[in-house]
Every structure is written in C-alpha cells, then in structure tokens.
Amino acid sequence: MSHESSETFADQVRAIPGGEHLEMCYSCGTCVSKCMIQHKFEPEYNPRRLIRKAMMGMKQEAFGDKTTWLCSACDLCYSACPQEIHISGVLLAIRELAIQAGYTTFLKTAVVDELTCVACGLCVEVCPYEAITLVEKPVMFRGKAVTVAHVDPNRCMACGLCAASCRSASIGLPDEFSNEAVIENLWEWMRSPVVEVTE
Amino acid sequence: MVDAARHPKVDVRTYTEVERVEGFVGNFKVQLREKSRYVIADRCNGCGECAKVCPIEVPNYFDMNLAPRKAIDVPMSQSVPLVYSIDMDACIHCYKCVDACGKLEAIDFSMEDKLVWEDVGSIVVATGYSHFDPSVMPEYGYGRYPNVVTAIEMERLNNSAGPTAGNLIRPSDGANPKRLAIINCVGSRDKRFNPWCSNFCCMYAIKNAILLKQAYPDMDITVYYIDIRTPSKGYEEFYDRARKMDIHFTQGRPSLITEDPETRNLFVHSEDVALGRVTEREYDMVMLNQAAIPQPDADEMSSVLNISQSPGGWFMEYHPKLRPIDTPTDGIFLAGACQGIKDIPASVAQGSAAAARAGRVLHAKEWEIEPVVAVVWEDRCISAKGKKCGLCAKACPYGAIEYEVGKAAHVVTAKCHGCGGCVAECPHNAITQLHFTDAQILAQIHALLAEKPEEKILAFRCNWCSYPGADLAGTSHFEYSANERGLRVMCAARMDADFIYEAFRLGAGAVLYSGCHPQDCHYITGQRVGARRAERLLKAFEKMGMTPGRFRVEWISAAEGDKYARVINEMQATLDSIPKEKLLEEIERLRPQMEKRARRMRETPQVEKALEYSRELETAMTGKEV
Amino acid sequence: MAGDNGNEELRIGVYVCHCGSNIAGVIDPKVVAEYASTLPGVVHATDTLYACADSGQSLIKEDIKKYNLNRVVVAACSVKMHEPTFRAVVAEAGLNPFLMEMANIREQCTWAHGHDPEGALEKAKDLTAAAVAKASFLRPLDMIKVPITKRAMVIGGGVAGINAALDLGDQGIETILVEKQPTIGGVMAQLNKTFPTMDCSI
DSSP states (O other): OOOOHOOOOHHHHSSSSTTTTGGGOOOOOOOHHHHHHHTTTTOOHHHHHHHHHHHTTOHHHHOOOOOHHHOOOOOHHHHOOOOOOHHHHHHHHHHHHHHTTOOOOOOOEEEEEETOOOOOOHHHHHHHHHHHEEEEEEEEETEEEEEEEOOTTOOOOOOOOOHOSSSSSSOOOOGGGGGHHHHHHHHHHHHOOOOOOOO | HHHHHHOEEEEESSSSEEEEEEEETEEEEEEEEEEOOSSTTTOOOOHHHHHHOOEEEOGGGGTTTEEESSSEOOOOOTSSOOOOOOTTTTOOOOOHHHHHGGGGOOOTTTTEEEEEEEEEEEEEEEOOOOEOEEEEGGGGGGGTTTTTEHHHHHHHHTTSTTTTTTTTTTTTOOOOSSSSEEEEEEESBBBTBOOOOOOHHHHHHHHHHHHOOOOOOOEEEEEEESOOOSSTTTHHHHHHHHHHHEEEEEEOOOOOEOTTTTTTTTEEEETTTTTTTTEEEESSEEEEEEEEEOOOOOHHHHHHTTOOOOSSSBBBOOBBBBBBBBSSSSTEEEEGGGGOOOOHHHHHHHHHHHHHHHHHHHTSEEEEEEEEEEEEOTOOOOOGTOOOOOHHHOOOTOOOOOOOOTOOOOOOTTTOOOOOHHHHHHHHHHHHETTTTTHHHHHHHHHHHHSSSOEEEEEEEEEETTOOOOHHHHHTTOOOOOTEEEEEEGGGGGOHHHHHHHHHHTTTTTEEEEEGGGGGGGTTHHHHHHHHHHHHHHHHHHTTOOOTTTTEEEEEHHHHOOHHHHHHHHHHHHHSSSSSHHHHHHHHHHHHHHHTTGGGGSSSSTTTHHHHHHHHHHHHHSSSOO | OOBTTTOOOOOOOEEEETTTHHHHHHHHHHHHHHHHHTTTTHHHEESSSSSSSHHHHHHHHHHHHHHHEEEEEEEEEHHHHHHHHHHHHHHHHSSOGGGEEEEIIIIIIIIITOOOOHHHHHHHHHHHHHHHHHHTTTOOOOOOOEEOOOOEEEESSSSSHHHHHHHHHHTOOEEEEOOOOSOOOGGGGGOSSSSTTBBBOO
16 A cells, blocks of 8 residues: 555545545444344445545555445444434445446346346346436347347346346356345245144 | 532532623623422431431432432531432322421421522533443443443442442342453544543553452453553553453544343454454353543533534534633633543643633622624714614623614623624615724625626625634635635624625625524624525525525535635635536626615715725735726 | 824834735735835834744834834734734834734735735735725824732632642632533543543542
8 A cells, every 4th residue: 555645545535426425434333233234244344444445545455355345325223323424325325436447247247138028127126226227238139229228237236126127137246146046046935845833 | 529629718518500691701691590309408407317217118229229318318428518319200299208207397398499589700611521321332231231431330339439439340140240341442543423532431440450450359350441541640551550450451432332131241343453353251250341431511501602613512612722711601601521631630720720810800800801892883873863773782692782763772891702793784874883883894795896806706704703713714724715705893793785796796706605693693692693694685585586605604614624715615616507608698697786785884984994005905906096 | 194193203114024825925024114104104114034023023013113113014914823922022122902903914914815926925915905995094102900809710610620720729710610410520430441541530
C-alpha cells in the first residue's frame, strides 16, 4: 500500500453518492454484530474492517475483500449505526470503484438461457438490485436481433428471485442453487422422517 | 450535605421551585414556590414514627423506583433536611401518622404551596443533569428484560444504604449474578439520540466493575466499550487497577441483547473488534451505562432565567474558554453539569468558581451597568402637546416609561434595560438610545453601503443572539458570502423601520433582520416588538413589488452559527438569481417610496449632521463626489 | 469636520489588529490601516500585531497622548471578546470609555471568509469605515451605578450547588439554596462510592 494513493482512495469513495460519510466510522463494530451475512453465511464478512481499509487507502485489499461483494443492502446495520452512516451506501461505493478497476464478483450470479428467454420482463421487475435489463442481441439458432434478458454480474447478488419468477425457467443460478438442485433438495427434505417437536 | 444545612449563612429550601426571575445584576427578584410537605418543618424531628404506621407504599424516586417508600417518608435516611413529607397523590387520609406524631403536632393536612419573593444580588444556576432512558433502544431490551438495569439503578442495588443493603441481586429472581456485562455509551456518542460523549461513564463503568469485583471476587465482569476515556488525574491508573483485577474489557459496541425466557439470562451480541470476530456471550445481568442528558425542565429554566442554551440543551456560558462560568446575563453564573456534563471533581471546582464569580459582584458596593438607556426629547414628544400616543410605553417590556397625556413621556432610567424598542416605535422620533442613536446607526449604514450597495447584504443583528451567532459562524469557520455587512444593535426591537427604508433607499441588495428566538429574548418581549414591525415591513415590501427574499427576517440564536452562515448564503443565492439590470431597475423604482417612508427620520436631532458626515465619508471611501 | 462632536475637532485613531495570523493570514491589516487613514476625522491609523497584548495596549495609550486622539477605533475581534479591554485602555489614557468603537474583522470577517481573501479585505475596510462613522458620533457617557443586594441564590442542591452555597456562605454572604426535591444531595447522594479514590459519596 503506497501512502500517496491512500487519501485518493478515500476521496474516491466519498465522491460516489452513498460513500460520503466514510470518515465518520469510529469502529464500534455494531454493524458487524448486527449483520445477517456475517451471522449465517460468511464469518469473514466485516463491513467495519472494509470501511477501515477504505479509510486507510488499502485499495487492493478492499477490492479483494469478500465484504465488498456480499452486502445485499438490507440496511439492518443502518438503523443500528450510532454514527448514522449508511453503511451499505459506502460498501456499494467501494464495489462501484472495484468494478471500474476491473474486479468482478466471486458470487455465482444468475445466467440466462437465451434460447428459451422470451423477454417477458418479469425478472427485470422483480430483481431488487436492478441487475437485469432487456437487450437486443444475436442469439445462435434464433436470429440476429433477439430481445433477451441480460444479467449484469456486478449487480447480481445471486438471490434467485428471478429464477423463482421466470415462467419458462430461462433464468437461474448455477450449480448448487440451480432449479434442479433446489428441487432435489426439497425432495430429500420431504422424504426425510418427521421430527416431533416437543416443548 | 449536612454542612450546608448547618451553615449559619446558608438557608436550605428543599421541595421548592423557582417560578419567576425579575430584575438585573445586584437586584434580582426571585419568586419561589415552596411546595407543601404537609409536615411543618420546624416541628418535625425526623423520628419516623409516622412512616412506621403509614399503610401506603409508593415507589421511591431516590432508589430509582426500585424500592418503596411510605406515603409519608423521607427519600433516604440521611436526607437533608430530615423532614418528612406526604405524597398526597397516594395518601388515603387514614390520619394514622397524625396519631403517631402525637404531641409534636408536626403534620398539617391543610398546608398549601407558598409563593414567596426573595431579593438577591446574584444567582448561581446548578440544576444538574438527568439520565437517558434506554427503553427507547429496543435492541437492549431495557424495560422488557428484568435483568437489564441502568447504571444509576446499579448504584442503588450495590449501595449499602440502598434497597438491598448493598447485596447485589438481579431483579428477576433475587439471585446474586455471577456474570455481569457493562455496556458503555448507551445513548451517548449516538447520533440517533445524543451525539455527545457523556464524560464520566467510562470511569463509572470502571468504578462499578472494581467495587463489584472487590465484593464478589468470583464475578465475571466484562465492560463493552467503543473507546475508554480516562483523561483526568489518577483516572488511567484507576483503569490499570481494574485490568489487573481480571476485569475484561471488550472493544465493541453490542448490537443486540437477547434473553433466555426460562433462566432470564442474557446474551450479548457484539463484535470483539480486537479479534475481528462476532461474539455472543451469556450473562446473568447487564448494566447499561446510560447517557447524561439535560434536565427535562431545562428549556423552562432557561426562559425563566433568561439565559441561552447550547446545542443539546445545556446552559450556555458567556465564552466557552475565557468565561466558562458566566452567562450572558450579568449576575447569573453556572455551576456543574447544567452547563455541560461534568464529573464530581469538575462540578465541585465549578461550584467554587461560581461562588467566587458571584462574590465578585456581591462584595462590590455598587455595580456598573452600561448606560445604553433611552432618553426622551421632551420638546418633540406629542404627548406633551396634549395628544394621545403612548406607543413608547406600550413597547417597553419593563414598564419603565411613564406616560400621561399633557406631559412628555418619561423614562425611569433605573428600570430601563436598553432594548431600544421605544426608540424605534416612536413615530415622532422623540426618543433616542444612548450609544445607539439614530445618527450613529445611520452613519454606519451609509458607510457599509458606500460602494456597490446592490451587491451587499446588510445584516441587522441583536447583541445577544444573532451577533454572537455570527461570531460562532466565524469561530466554527462556517464560510459564508463576504458580501455580508453586519451591524449590531441591542435588540430586534431597536431595528427601526427607518433604517430598513434608508438601507433600501441607498440601494442595498438585501437586508437581513435578525434577532433572538422569542423565548430567548434578553428583554422579555423585545423580540416580539421587533417581530411585529418586521411583519409589517415584509407586507409593505411585498405590496411595493420587491423581489421576495431581498428583505429577510430570521431568528438566530447564539448557538446557531451554522444557521447564520446558511441564511447569508441563501440570501446571496437570491441576489445571484436576480439579473443585475433587473435589480438596479427595482432599486430605482422603489427608491422614491423608501425616501417618502423614511422622510420623518430626517427631523431627528443630529440625523442631518450624520447624513452630511456620511457624504463626506462616502466621498473618501469611493473617491467619488456624492 | 461635519461629525457630531460638539465643537471639538474630530481626532480619530484607528488600530487594525493582525491577531497573529488569525486576521493577517487572510487580509493585510496594513492595507486596511492605510485605507482608514484617508477617512474623514482620522488623524492616525496603523496596524498592530496584537492590539489586546500589553504592547498593543500601550501603543494605543501613548498614541492618544501623542496625537491628542479623542476617538479610538479598534478593528480586531468580537465586541464580546475585547470591548471591555479596549474601553479600559482608552479610559486609562484619560478618554471616556464610550469613545471607543470596535470593528469585528476576525469572527465576522477573516474567520468566515477564508475562501475569499479579496472579499474579506473589502469587507474589513467597510466594517472599519462603519466603526469610524459611528465613532464620529459617539458621545462620552457615564456608567450607571446600581446598588447590590448582598444575598445570593443557588438553584439546585447537587454537589456543584452545595459547594457554591458553602463557598458563598463562607464569604459571609447570606445564601438561599433552592432544591426541588425533598432533600439536597442530587445525583451524587445516590451514588455508591466515587472514583478514582473510592470515597463515600455523601
């Protein structure tokens, strides 16, 4: 980490709407212990530390931090923050800079089956992150200008709402969260013996 | 405490409230309400027989309502004075206490509140602070989980004179807690509630941790903190002592407390910042170290005493560094936490300092006050010519003007506080204010608007609120347009309509009319006299077709430096939004009306001289013949 | 001279304070002083590093005698800060204290217009000129003397109030200590021992 770049990075974050209140953080850790991602999904997730990295100009470390890519902007931490920092705003500002610098998410984001997509636009409506747009592009076997859904992987949080809403199963998450895998999981659960819940 | 009661020169009046304060330095009149105790203080010997027989129990405020007292009782056994009082809301009038009191005959059910006036030369305000109620923070469960208590409740529970005689028990089951969490900054350093650091809570947490560790060596105590602040003498050493006693300090502000409904044990969720890891630990009891906040009646006290408040509601000192004990009102001084949160040594020191500052006044044979009083030109007063007027007397907040048709109005100098309201209200310019004469102020207006008046924002500010407000803008380096030109008078009441007309006649781009908020006015109702005039002016200018915003009325307190800067910048924006030709055309168009309205001003003694001087000054300033 | 000064000729002295770099860091006080020297009634105008310091005060006092000044204008800080100081200075030199006028070119000028040194300079000149204008019409005044009731009231019987009342009492001043609760003691009486020496609180 070079010192000259440190100020610039914090300034860059501040310059993006949402990133303004970066320097107000006094590292109390309330956001970390409030966070559901940290709790249920990724123990290394730590918005306090990411904000600290941004403040200290640790650009590469910040861009490579899982926290940069995982915040779903649920804003549980926002209402708990004693400094009233809009933490998800700061995190998204850092993510924006990471994307500009060519970093991409490590999440397994939604993919579109362009052969079957009819561009009904339902997924565009339901996506909470405005990651899906309808674009016109050549699709093999279908023609030179076909309108299909397109997922911006940097915005997609892999929540799966699009997959659940799609009527032609043309959009979905890969691997363990694919439609097939989820259905298989459900089957397994339904076949499992009933557990009695007692007081 | 007992020293105060025994001191031959100190008269302790408990259960008494301040209702009104009148007068000025050296000569205050204070009205006190001595609330009825229903017990005659001179006869009560504090034996407590009455409380023994009383069948009614009520919560005791002194024990944070954790324990009861009787309907007739004292808050604590060491009360000073040791005089009982009856809580009439709870009393069932069984009169058992009267029988128990017997021959002393100290109980008197017919007693009523007494209003008394006291003459004093100086007042020390030491009204203290209050405690933040953490029940507004649902994440900590105070009020829902019985074993979550506040710091001051802990003080009572761990106090040998408290309801449990010093045996710390947890409220849910009366067991001694084995694991205790202390959470700092509850409602402090929290922009959602109180942005300030409450000063003493870190030390308070450490003190309680040490006391408990001494009493219960096996107790597991963890202090959750954001930062530990131990700035005064011996404090850091005290913190070291706690660390050596195996008290745990965890950096990390808990986000949530949950409760096991069966055991009533508590789970504290927080990040351990040093580890960078989230922890969830189980405790038997949690103490919330709550913020210190201004007394709930601080607003009321500030208007009774006529002193200002800083942001947050603390009483405002004359100067934060150089005159921290004085208030802007001569003769009224501040001591203790009412001025800003303080721990005990600082409060004691400030108490002594306030006594010394008050003594400075009280040991003087006489005190000098500024002669900025009003004076009548008797030959100009139309009342002397047998006409009805009396507008001056109507404007005076102090009843200092004697008015009778056939005689010139007369200002009683001793009663005049020098707001200048009468001067501005007099339609015949028959009164002037020393040191703030029309001639002096007009000469200033002319100087401030000598060059490029259309670019200037002329700001009239009162001496007590908006002038110091502008000072605070500077002290805080809140930048605002350098086209502002400020002018100080004592009160908004003095801002004569003629001054405003004259400013616009001279071509001022914009004029600000600013003073105290009505409740802060230094002259009781002076601001209202000024505000009514400002309303009339606003209407008149609207009728004339003046661009809105060129004349602006704003009430800005001494604490509102940010507001002062904002208002000036907004006025600059207004000016910037008017095309220059249009502005100049408007100034020219309105000039005859302004001239006509201000024509009477020229009859005022010395004003012609001032205008003559101003021409000379303007020539010197601009290098042009005027 | 046209000012209202009775029959006396106006002889105004103007002192423009640097206040170290607080004022001089934004504008040049010399320029303001030179400007002030051209104003009607001004016979002497100069800049001074710290008008409120001993050296600044002596300068004003000496000049009053040297130039036979009958009005003094100090362009420096807020009247809330140093008006009493400079009133005392002119009084010591034999002038009536009300013949001194201040222009606030620190709090209300350089501190608020650091971004606009040119604008700040123009404003400082105008504020100084306005103070000269007011000074031209100042009249000597006497302070009003009021009697003192040698009694004090302390509102609030907590640790600060009790201590203030005791100190006032020890000074021989009759003091009324008013407390709204039935007992004095305040929060401190509720505490169990106090830091850092663990004394009993009562």
